[in-house]
Amino acid sequence: MTMLAAPSILAFDIFGTVVDWHGSIVGEMQTLHPQVDADAFALAWRAGYQPAMQRVRSGELGWTRIDILHRMILDELLPKFGLDHLGELERAELNRVWHRLDPWPDTVAGLTRLRTRFTICSLSNGNIGLLTNMAKRAGLPWDCILSAEVFRAYKPDPATYLGVADTFDVPPEGVMLVAAHQDDLAAARNCGLATAYIERPLEFGAANVKDVSPDAANTWHARDLVNLAELLGC
Amino acid sequence: MTMLAAPSILAFDIFGTVVDWHGSIVGEMQTLHPQVDADAFALAWRAGYQPAMQRVRSGELGWTRIDILHRMILDELLPKFGLDHLGELERAELNRVWHRLDPWPDTVAGLTRLRTRFTICSLSNGNIGLLTNMAKRAGLPWDCILSAEVFRAYKPDPATYLGVADTFDVPPEGVMLVAAHQDDLAAARNCGLATAYIERPLEFGAANVKDVSPDAANTWHARDLVNLAELLGC
Known part of the structure; x- marks a missing residue:
């Protein structure tokens, strides 16, 4: 029997998940x-x-x-x-x-709570400079900014998801991807990562409300990042 | 006449400069x-x-x-x-x-003040995971963790110093390297970066006090990071 490591690293999709x-x-x-x-x-x-x-x-x-x-x-x-x-x-x-994208109303509070128990990083196709400027303006309390730019590959390339695990010297199941997009989560899951879906029904605006139905394949399903912190006991 | 951009990015050497x-x-x-x-x-x-x-x-x-x-x-x-x-x-x-290296006594206070006016990042030969774990434990308030690992080259390779400028889409003089080592600063200066020397006389212990004489080629010479914040008006 293999013991799976509980995730110690939370990697966050950014556009739509963390910012609006x-x-x-x-x-x-x-x-x-x-x-x-x-x-x-x-x-x-x-x-x-x-x-x-x-x-x-x-x-x-x-x-x-x-x-x-x-x-x-x-x-x-x-x-x-x-x-x-x-x-x-x-x-x-x-x-x-x-x-200059604004965070969702729950973002800073949720990340701040999650950061007390996990190492939190971005995993975005956005470049490092963009993500740094965004974080500084919006007050996103990342422990580390990771980007497609670090791995020279865009999600959903496995090099990005596995790159996070490698960066922190943990097995894939030691990382959880947090995202508002099922395709991103599915690709991470295929690499062995844990996954948390975040509902963002207004990602495309009030005129285009998004389906936020749960997918049982995800490890967690949360309304927002504060709810994820609650679910994870932070 | 060329207008030089004032640095908006401060990149910090880590081992010896930020931590003991x-x-x-x-x-x-x-x-x-x-x-x-x-x-x-x-x-x-x-x-x-x-x-x-x-x-x-x-x-x-x-x-x-x-x-x-x-x-x-x-x-x-x-x-x-x-x-x-x-x-x-x-x-x-x-x-x-x-x-698990400890910061110098002035480090967190100095970085916190510098961060109010500059984007502050690491530029270390240490790997991203090491620098992230160190920052989380010591409370180093980086806007971004940059490392030789991002550029796949070790300092003093120009790819590292110029990589910081490229990451933030600024000219080389838009970045200042902050370090306790004159050779690191000289290499950065050769790439066009501004430089700030930090005295760390006890880097090698009290039995091996280091010469911390100023080099006039540096843009700034500071006793420690709080003193650098003072000099830069933070």
Whole structure:
């Protein structure tokens, strides 16, 4: 009989799980460009994300940071929303909105509690600089910022999930991925990690409420990060 | 005329600059193995560090974490100090002393003040897991943990100093290396970074007081990290 190690490391997906990308982008757009459909703009920007990473995964692009991918998507998007006139400085500043995403209301309290019993780190496809700027602004109390950039591979590549275990010199079951996305959790589970699903019904905005049904394959299912702290006895 | 960017990122050397490796190892050895000359043991372990990294730099060893190098040095050292009888568990536990190094008395207060005006990160040859465990135990308030492990190169390789600037998308002069070692600072300066020297006269113990004379080539010279915070107006 094999004794499984209880997780000592919690690795968190970021976009949608820890921070509200949709609400944050909508908020900035409504202030800066009130004539634009901010909901459609935010959704279109995010929709370009997986195809852009796929160009890296397929080898069409060499290793590329998310900051650069976000900017490529943005440049394609602006004409479609009547914003082709934005200059370089305005584009660069708008692209940095991904560094300024707001946490969900429960995030800082939940992470602070979880941190008392676990080592908590990010595991995001966002680059290290983006994640650091976000954490400093939002007060996210990470013990360590891990990113696809450290492993030179994007989730759901096994190199990312197993990379966390390797970084901390623990077996895969010593790490739990915390995410609001079942596909991310399934890939982690296939690598031997424990998994915790976080409900984020408003990830895509109030007009596009997300199905947050439990998947029994996950180790835990929590309403939010404070609830996860409660479930884990923190 | 080129405008130089003022540093917004402070990158800290760790062993000797932020934490007291000599005092911490001496303390553990005096408790665990009081018959051993703890001062000589600590110095010998640390003395193996540069030669071990040189085996990686030269290509004799592939990329190897400091945890593994520390263990290789330890295994060679134990017979010389009459500790050849230590078993695997005791060796692994002793090797983890590098994760348990104590900060200097000014470290946490200084970093906490510096963090209010700068993004502060480690830049150490220590591996990410070691640095994370150390920070969690000692309460080091990093915004981000950077390591030779991220750049797959050991200091003083330019890839490490320039890697910090690249990570945060700033020019080299946007980063300042903070270290108690003039050779580390000189290598950073050659890459265009600003530099701050920290006096750590007791790095090698009270029996081996270190010369902490200023080098005018550094941007700043500070007694300790609280003094650096004062000098930088934090």
